Amino acid sequence: MELGIDLGTTRTIVAVHDRGNYPIVGFTQMDGDLVEHYPTITAEVGGKLVHGLDAEVAEREGAPSLRSWKRLLAHTRQDEKIRIGTVEVAPLDLVTGFLESLRRDLLERSNVAKVLEEPLETVISVPANAHSTQRFVTLDAFRRAGFTVRAVINEPSAAGIEYAHRHKNTLSSKREHVLVYDLGGGTFDAALVYIAAGHHDIAATTGVAQLGGDDFDAQLCAMALEKANKTFPLSPQAKADLLRECRAAKESIHPNTKRVVLDLEGLGDEAPSEAIVIPVAEFYERTRPLVLQTLDALEPLILALREEETKSGDIAGIYMVGGATGLPVVPRVVKERFGRRVHRSPHPAAATAMGCAILASSEETHGLVLSERFSRHFGVFREADQGKACIFDPVFSKGTPMPSGGTTPLTATRRYRAAHNVGHFRFVESAYVDDQGDPTGDLTPHAEILFPFAADLQPGTLHALPIDRLAGEGPLIEERYEVDAAGVIAVTITNLDRGQGARFVL
Ligand SMILES: Nc1ncnc2c1ncn2[C@@H]1O[C@H](COP(=O)(O)OP(=O)(O)OP(=O)(O)O)[C@@H](O)[C@H]1O
Ligand SMILES: [Mg+2]
The missing domain is CATH 3.90.640 (Actin; Chain A, domain 4)
Incomplete structure (x- = not known):
């Protein structure tokens, strides 16, 4: 029995694959009622963190709590601590603790407890515009908590899979495209999904990290x-x-x-x-302005859709998912703009989890292939002019297809002679780049890495060193970037002259 898990900002939803159906898992609350979600909330009780159902009860009884911490993952560095009551916790430990509770409650307090078997084969989802660190933290936390993660996919792509599955009998055999509009508790995500038999291609994704x-x-x-x-x-x-x-x-x-x-x-x-x-x-x-903000964000996808429309003329429409589309003003404003092509999912809050469960089962059963693309530009700022200037190098541009599960990772390599004593790399993701190729708009900084280029430097001391030009020819340096199917980027920087290198997960 495979699982699809949508770690939501406000509600985490689990769907299972059960003989061709994808029901949502119910959890038993303290009062004995069954709820079809697991609350994404953490509270502090007596110096310890409790999560999910227990945290909801604790919050009601006055314990300090934190809801919607998924929003913080979008801009918190891995080494920054998050405070809940008297406890300070690293993002990875917080998510791991939450998922451990989820796993325990799936096995003890859910309506599939008796039939679940370990290992828990799972497909998970992340926001379309989640940067590499957020993907890494999410994936790593699921693994630490004891889930076997088969794939990590973008939330709107998962909803696109659920749509295709729901309409498999009415979708024409030609390629169709559907624009997924996902307004959840904390984020707005959208994707243009091309659907063809056995294959989903995510043509473009967009989103607003802090809107829901x-x-x-x-x-x-x-x-x-x-x-x-x-x-x-x-x-x-x-x-x-x-x-x-x-x-x-x-x-x-x-x-x-x-x-x-x-x-x-x-x-x-x-x-x-x-x-x-x-x-x-x-x-x-x-x-209303909040809804209009989602429409603005959709603009590039609409343009892409229009182009396709004139080419092929078959549009499956706009598929609205996410719990927040339950507020009538949301579909109303979207319909004012797009008319009858707008369809709201019959399970708006569960479509993503169901899509994950469909993919989790289909890897074996129907061989469905999903190809995702970079939703943002990824690149690096390097030192220039004795540390006074930076030059941006876009390594993977927006729209680059990501490797799908089971295929070889996507790579990019840079080789150059070092000009300075220390390499200072600042990795960023950005929504746009300008005419000069410099990143603009919504920018997410990643790790900063210092790497010794000059021969006699000790790694621990690099922060304190002034950046100087090397006299003569510097060593030959290679940066090798690797992206896996989860969208996690790693770089290996090697001094080829000396055969020394280090690998960093970004
Ligand atoms: N009937 C409803 N009317 C209006 N809003 C609703 C309704 N039901 C749920 N919501 C809202 O939907 C949001 C939760 O939606 P959903 O479960 O899709 O989000 P999430 O997956 O937790 O978050 P995200 O996808 O942003 O990470 C909450 O803000 C909730 O208040
Ligand atoms: Mg969601």
């Missing part, structure tokens, strides 16, 4: 506090309570809902004597 349902909750919370004439700052506990109330209120909005009523009990003694009433139209007005 959480932002709608925050807006509702801010509106309520404005109406109640309460200004921030609030205690962390009050904030958590208010956000929980606002999230629940937001999730209960239906197309016919006229107003949202909030008690703001989280404010304790400061709570207003009468409930706060917010007209839904006002809330929509306020959050």
